[in-house]
Amino acid sequence: MKGQGAHIAVEKVSHRYRRTALQVLDDIAFEVQPGQCVALVGRSGCGKSTLLHILCGLMSASTGNVYIDGARVSGPSSDWVMMFQAPSLLPWMSVRGNVGLGLRFAGRREGLQARVDEMLDLVDLTAFADRNVQDLSGGQQQRVAFARSLAPEPDLLLLDEPFSALDTFTRHALQRDVRRIVKERGLTLVFVTHDINEAVMMADRALIMAPDPGRIVADIPIDLDGERASGTPAFAAAREALLGAYESASGLANPDDPVVAPTLLPMPTTRASVAQPKVQRISA
Template sequence: MFLHINEVNKQFLNQKEVSTVLSDINLEIKEGEFVSILGPSGCGKSTLLSIVAGLTKPSSGEVLLNGQPITKPGRDRGMVFQQPALFPWMTVEENVMFPLRKEMKKKEAKETAHQFLKMVQLSNYTKHSPHELSGGMQQRVAIARALSMNPKVLLMDEPFGALDEQTRSRLHTELEKIWLETRKTILFVTHSISESIKLSDRIVVMGTRPGVVLEDIHVKIPRPRANHPQMVTKLEEKIMGLLQSEIDKVVKEELAYAANN
């Protein structure tokens, strides 16, 4: 298996109490799959992504990429955060070239940067500063920068969460085109059911307290998904039911805790 998440657990010490964020997470992801991780706030979605990125160590278990354990960040994994995290003193071109500076000569790095800026439709903005771009355009620069490293896995932590609905919809279409062109393995964290259905081959629905996998759903709706509204609605209802059950469980636990304290 290309990416193997095996018995991953994560605990944090909080005010002398141990809080379990992730419990027995097992996932196998094939090369080229687009997999969304969907769930309520606090279910450990971003923590799991951070473990795959090598930014956070699991309390137990392991993550393997092509059979090799992930213990630290590496160029084989590109990360796109909710905020673009661009260097404000650099141009768009320089931001995309930055991770290539030790791997390529300047001319080659510049050509590579332009290749991916063209892919995200920003060829006319190479000399602009980040502050001159809209939020959606800045996020496209961040995606181009991650892709320029030619990672085996693209990790995306709610990359469109801070954008307006119209911009999000446009970037969904662009990201799907990029994925169809590059066939990169993508692990995508989101709160949005519609976003996950539009983009994903699989949707991993997570529950909370502790974070667990409720269901791993293979999306069998042909692309583009907008052409199959009835199938989309049926899947939305299924996922909403899973999440509503999880919300009801949390509310019940909170009421019981309040009654006993």
């Protein structure tokens, strides 16, 4: 299935790293529908990267399974792409060369240049096509990495804080562009962030994780129509709801405050059960 969003089912995933034997993920279960954008939100060390690595097959969970489009994940695949905080470009190659790398590795030489040109246009880097990547800014390098990820037409993108090293303005522009492109192409997106604004900017839904051991404690829909802009009242309301749920789930909220109650898991794990819980405001 090329160029369509992937369906993800995570079933009872728990994980211990062998070296420390500490349990870092406990009984994680959730489902992501094709074309949905999901943020994994939580404090440092709560297991977000571990979970993302397990989702894309770079690591095996100690117990439990991940299914992508119904097939159990047992290793990496060209149907999904993971992007990290550092763009990991090959410094001796041009922008064009880097964008075409994924296609070359997949042995897809036919139409390669046309596809690379299309990707460069998509991320607005056509004018930089023949530059060496070392001569680009950090934000431009992340665009190159994003274009390289999209070139092989994955069904699923997994992003591990890919914009956290960038300045606010560049990050904001990339968040908007990535959401627009992912939505235009109908891809499924799962991304990790510490940043509540980033979650509201890009996600249809946020899964909130708590640490020790890492687990999902709330599943919050972010229902905002059209392109998202941080100055709007709707954005501010969504941000407040997410922050309230995060603080409540993390035990940070003042118990005397009116709080936004997260819907506690367990979450449905069958494909048929797609309805998402709503956040409810509890009166003081």
